[in-house]
Amino acid sequence: xxxxxxxxxxxxxxxxxxxxxxxxxxxxxxxxxxxxxxxxxxxxxxxxxxxxxxxxxxxxxxxxxxxxxxxxx
Numbered sequence: 001x002x003x004x005x006x007x008x009x010x011x012x013x014x015x016x017x018x019x020x021x022x023x024x025x026x027x028x029x030x031x032x033x034x035x036x037x038x039x040x041x042x043x044x045x046x047x048x049x050x051x052x053x054x055x056x057x058x059x060x061x062x063x064x065x066x067x068x069x070x071x072x073x
Contacts, residue, residue, distance in 0.1 A: 011038075 003009055011021060019040065021027070026041040 001009055015021065028039050028041050030037045030039055
């Protein structure tokens, strides 16, 4: 596989089907240990993120109030 003049590559059909990569699928490029990886963007936050939603009661007005709230002061 090679990169075209406009910087485009074609993802082989076997991978598009296996990973459900449709024409409208959003992807990210991630560098890890000197290698470049393509991954699907998450359509929603990871499940472990949901446990923190609504953790703070009320809405702090500024960063100082936020820091005080999470430190329990």
